[in-house]
Amino acid sequence: MDQERITLAHGAGGQKTAELIERLFARHFQNPDLTADDAAVLSLGGTKIAMTTDGFIVSPWRFPGGNIGELSICGTVNDLTCMGARPRYLTCAFQIEEGFPLRDLDAIAASMAETARACGVTIVAGDTKVAGRGQVDGCFITTTGIGELLPNIRTGGALARPGDDVLVTGDIGRHGSAILLARDSYGIEAEVTSDCAPLWPMMEHVFAALPQGDALHTLRDATRGGVGTVLYEIARESGVGIELRAEAIPCAPAVQGLTGLLGLNPLYLACEGRLVLFCAPAVTDAVLAALHETREGAGATRIGTVSAAPAGRVSLITELGTRTLLPPPTGELLPRIC
Amino acid sequence: MEQKTDTRRALAAAREIVCTYRGPRLRIMEVCGTHTHEIFRLGVRALLPETIELISGPGCPVCVTPVSFIDEACYLARECGVTLCTFGDLVRVPGSSGSLADARSRGARVQVVYTPLDAVTYATDHPEEDVVFLSVGFETTTPASALAMKRASAQSLKNFSLLTANKTMDAAYLAMHESCDAYLYPGHVCAITGARVPRALTARGISGVVAGFTASELLTALAVIVKSAGHAPFFANCYPRVVTEDGSPAAQALLHTYFTPVDAEWRGLGVLPQSGLAVAPAYAQFDARVRYRIPPQEGRSNPACRCGDILRGACTPADCPLYGKTCTPEHPVGACMVSREGTCAAWYQYRGAAPASFS
Amino acid sequence: MCVGIPAKVVSVKDGTALVDASGARREVSAELLSSLDPGDYVMVHAGLAIAKITADDEAEAASVLSSIAPAEVNNGTED
Known part of the structure; x- marks a missing residue:
C-alpha cells in the first residue's frame, strides 16, 4: 500500500472500487449495519428506515437530458427506492469552485427542488463550501437521504436466486453516452439524452401492483459502472450465475454507434435512470405490465435469467446461440482503438 | 427476400461445414486482436469441434509493444514535462515502474484520443504544451499517424512529435507460421496492404484467408479454411467488401513517405528485422526520440512472465506461474493480460464459459 | 487491434468526410479515398476512412461461400 496511489479506476465502480472499499474503508468502518447495498436498512425506535449518501462530480455540470442538480436528487432517491423505501428527507452539501456563476448555481438548485417535488421528497438541510479556483471542478454535490421502508418489500443484492428473471427498466448506456458526448473528448456527435430520472414514482406503481411483495428479490440502479457492473455485483453477492440474451439487451442505435466507434461495451456505460430487477418468474408479466404503465419504465424488458452456476459470473447467449462470458468490469472506461 | 434466403442458407452451410469438420487436427491462428475479441464475444469456440484449435496470435499492438516503450513514454512525461496523447488501449499497460495511469496519478498529463489527428488538434490548441503522440499500431493504424505528421508539417507545428512503436505484419506472418496450419489474416491490415501480400505467402507454403469481423464473415472464413485444408497451400480473400487485391495505394504511399522500416x-x-516503422529522416522534427534524446530504457519485465511463449503459442496462460495469481486483469503483470484482446486476459475473462475449448 | 466500424458518408469536403454510424457522427479523414460521395459506406478506423465498402456483410458471405462450396450452399436447408 505504501507506493500505491488513487487512480481513476478506483472511482469507476469496478473491481478496483470494490477492492478499495473492502481493503480500506470497510476495514476501518466495520460494523453490523455497514451495507454493500445501495442503502443501509436501519431500525430507529422500532421504525425501519433506509439511509444512503452519494457524491456527484459530473463534468460538465449540464448535459443533454439533465444536470448535476437533478442527478444528485435522482441518485439518492433511486438508491432508497432500490431497498423498497419511500424516499422522505434529503440533505445536500455543495462544494463550489471560486468563480462559479451564481445563475448556474441557481439553475442547479431549481432543478434539485423540482426533482425532489416530483418524487415527494423534502430537502431539509444543506451545507455550502467554496474552494479556491482549480480545487474543485465547478460544483460538486453530495446528498444524503432517508426513506421509510415499505412493510411488505424486502430486497437486497444477496437475495437473487436461481430461476429468477432479470429485467431492465429501459435502454442502457444513455447517461454515460450523453456525458461522453457533452465532454466532446472524441469529436463525436449523436442525439443521445441522459436517462437521468427519479425512479420512486415508477417503482411505487410497481410495488402497488405486485401480487406478492416477496417475489421481487433484488433491485439495483445501474449507475457509473453500468448494467454490467451491477450484474456482476449481484452475481457475486447472491452467489448465482446470470445468463443474458445478448439480443434482448435494449440499446439505442446511436449508443451502439458511439460505442462501436470507441470500442466500448454499452453494458459498462453509466445509466442514471435504469434499474435492474430480479424477480420470481411468476410475477414477471405483472411487473413488466406495471413498468410499462409508467413513463420511466416504458422500455422495460426481460434480458435474462438466474442460474445456480457458474456462481459469480455473468454469461451471454450470443447471436450464434453460443454462450460466452461477459468480460468483468475493468474500471476506467478507455476507448479501444488500435 | 430471395437474397435473405440465400444468406441464411449460406450461413447455415458455413456453420455446418465448420461444426461437422472431422479431418485431421487444424490449428488456426487469428492474427488480429479484434478477431480474438469478436471470436470471444460471439462464442465462436463453442461451435468448433475438438479438432479445430484457434490460437490467438501477436496481432494486438498493446501485447507486442515492449516494456521499454512505456518506460520511454513515462520518461517523457516525467523528465521532459510533455503531454502524452495516446489511444486508450495503452493507458493500463505496465512499464518497469508503473503504467501511464500511474504516471497520471503522479501528475503526468495524459490525454486519451480517438485518432492521432486529434493529437495534432490538441497541440494546435495548446501551443504552451509539448505534445507527444504514442504511435502504436499496424498497417491499419499507422497511416493515421502519417497523416498527423502531414498535417503538423503543413501547419509548421513546433510542439508535436511521435514516439513510435509501429509495426508491420508481414515479418510476423513469417515468424509465426510454424505455430499454425492456417492464418485468419487481419481484415483491416489487408485493407491497407492488399490481399496480394498474404496471397504471396502461399509460395512459401503458408496458408490462410482474409477474414472480416461479423459472425457471418468469421464463420465463412473458417468454413473456407476447413474446405481448403489438407491440400496445397491456399489463400482466399473472404472479406472482399473491404479488402481489394492492391489495398490502399494512397495509404501505402503515406507510409513510404513519412516512415522508414x-x-x-x-x-x-x-x-524481427525490418518489422517496425520509425519516423522517416526527412521528418525527424516529429520524432520524439530525436527531439528529446531519450536515454535507452532498460524495460524490466517480470522474469517469470511468460507472455512471450504465450504469444508464440508455445504455452498456454495456465502454464505461467503468474497467471491468475499476481497477474490478473485488474493487476496485470504482462501485456497479454492488459489488453482485453490479449490471450491471458481473454482466458481469464472467459474461462469457464466454454471449458472444452480451454482444455 | 484495428477496431473498424462501417459508417455511411453524410458529406465530403476538403479531404474530410462526415460519417454516420447508426446515428453517431464524426468527421474522419477521407484522404485515402479518391472519390467519395454522400451515401457511400466506408470502414472507419482511428479517425480515418480506410476503405470504401458495401453495406451488407451477409450477401458477401453468401457469395464467398458459393465460390468454394456451391453444393452445400445450394442444398442447404433453412432453419
Missing part, C-alpha cells in the same frame, strides 16, 4: 522488438518474439 527499422528492426523492431516484439514483446515475446524478440527483434
Whole structure:
C-alpha cells in the first residue's frame, strides 16, 4: 500500500472500487449495519428506515437530458427506492469552485427542488463550501437521504436466486453516452439524452401492483459502472450465475454507434435512470405490465435469467446461440482503438 | 427476400461445414486482436469441434509493444514535462515502474484520443504544451499517424512529435507460421496492404484467408479454411467488401513517405528485422526520440512472465506461474493480460464459459 | 487491434468526410479515398476512412461461400 496511489479506476465502480472499499474503508468502518447495498436498512425506535449518501462530480455540470442538480436528487432517491423505501428527507452539501456563476448555481438548485417535488421528497438541510479556483471542478454535490421502508418489500443484492428473471427498466448506456458526448473528448456527435430520472414514482406503481411483495428479490440502479457492473455485483453477492440474451439487451442505435466507434461495451456505460430487477418468474408479466404503465419504465424488458452456476459470473447467449462470458468490469472506461 | 434466403442458407452451410469438420487436427491462428475479441464475444469456440484449435496470435499492438516503450513514454512525461496523447488501449499497460495511469496519478498529463489527428488538434490548441503522440499500431493504424505528421508539417507545428512503436505484419506472418496450419489474416491490415501480400505467402507454403469481423464473415472464413485444408497451400480473400487485391495505394504511399522500416522488438518474439516503422529522416522534427534524446530504457519485465511463449503459442496462460495469481486483469503483470484482446486476459475473462475449448 | 466500424458518408469536403454510424457522427479523414460521395459506406478506423465498402456483410458471405462450396450452399436447408 505504501507506493500505491488513487487512480481513476478506483472511482469507476469496478473491481478496483470494490477492492478499495473492502481493503480500506470497510476495514476501518466495520460494523453490523455497514451495507454493500445501495442503502443501509436501519431500525430507529422500532421504525425501519433506509439511509444512503452519494457524491456527484459530473463534468460538465449540464448535459443533454439533465444536470448535476437533478442527478444528485435522482441518485439518492433511486438508491432508497432500490431497498423498497419511500424516499422522505434529503440533505445536500455543495462544494463550489471560486468563480462559479451564481445563475448556474441557481439553475442547479431549481432543478434539485423540482426533482425532489416530483418524487415527494423534502430537502431539509444543506451545507455550502467554496474552494479556491482549480480545487474543485465547478460544483460538486453530495446528498444524503432517508426513506421509510415499505412493510411488505424486502430486497437486497444477496437475495437473487436461481430461476429468477432479470429485467431492465429501459435502454442502457444513455447517461454515460450523453456525458461522453457533452465532454466532446472524441469529436463525436449523436442525439443521445441522459436517462437521468427519479425512479420512486415508477417503482411505487410497481410495488402497488405486485401480487406478492416477496417475489421481487433484488433491485439495483445501474449507475457509473453500468448494467454490467451491477450484474456482476449481484452475481457475486447472491452467489448465482446470470445468463443474458445478448439480443434482448435494449440499446439505442446511436449508443451502439458511439460505442462501436470507441470500442466500448454499452453494458459498462453509466445509466442514471435504469434499474435492474430480479424477480420470481411468476410475477414477471405483472411487473413488466406495471413498468410499462409508467413513463420511466416504458422500455422495460426481460434480458435474462438466474442460474445456480457458474456462481459469480455473468454469461451471454450470443447471436450464434453460443454462450460466452461477459468480460468483468475493468474500471476506467478507455476507448479501444488500435 | 430471395437474397435473405440465400444468406441464411449460406450461413447455415458455413456453420455446418465448420461444426461437422472431422479431418485431421487444424490449428488456426487469428492474427488480429479484434478477431480474438469478436471470436470471444460471439462464442465462436463453442461451435468448433475438438479438432479445430484457434490460437490467438501477436496481432494486438498493446501485447507486442515492449516494456521499454512505456518506460520511454513515462520518461517523457516525467523528465521532459510533455503531454502524452495516446489511444486508450495503452493507458493500463505496465512499464518497469508503473503504467501511464500511474504516471497520471503522479501528475503526468495524459490525454486519451480517438485518432492521432486529434493529437495534432490538441497541440494546435495548446501551443504552451509539448505534445507527444504514442504511435502504436499496424498497417491499419499507422497511416493515421502519417497523416498527423502531414498535417503538423503543413501547419509548421513546433510542439508535436511521435514516439513510435509501429509495426508491420508481414515479418510476423513469417515468424509465426510454424505455430499454425492456417492464418485468419487481419481484415483491416489487408485493407491497407492488399490481399496480394498474404496471397504471396502461399509460395512459401503458408496458408490462410482474409477474414472480416461479423459472425457471418468469421464463420465463412473458417468454413473456407476447413474446405481448403489438407491440400496445397491456399489463400482466399473472404472479406472482399473491404479488402481489394492492391489495398490502399494512397495509404501505402503515406507510409513510404513519412516512415522508414527499422528492426523492431516484439514483446515475446524478440527483434524481427525490418518489422517496425520509425519516423522517416526527412521528418525527424516529429520524432520524439530525436527531439528529446531519450536515454535507452532498460524495460524490466517480470522474469517469470511468460507472455512471450504465450504469444508464440508455445504455452498456454495456465502454464505461467503468474497467471491468475499476481497477474490478473485488474493487476496485470504482462501485456497479454492488459489488453482485453490479449490471450491471458481473454482466458481469464472467459474461462469457464466454454471449458472444452480451454482444455 | 484495428477496431473498424462501417459508417455511411453524410458529406465530403476538403479531404474530410462526415460519417454516420447508426446515428453517431464524426468527421474522419477521407484522404485515402479518391472519390467519395454522400451515401457511400466506408470502414472507419482511428479517425480515418480506410476503405470504401458495401453495406451488407451477409450477401458477401453468401457469395464467398458459393465460390468454394456451391453444393452445400445450394442444398442447404433453412432453419
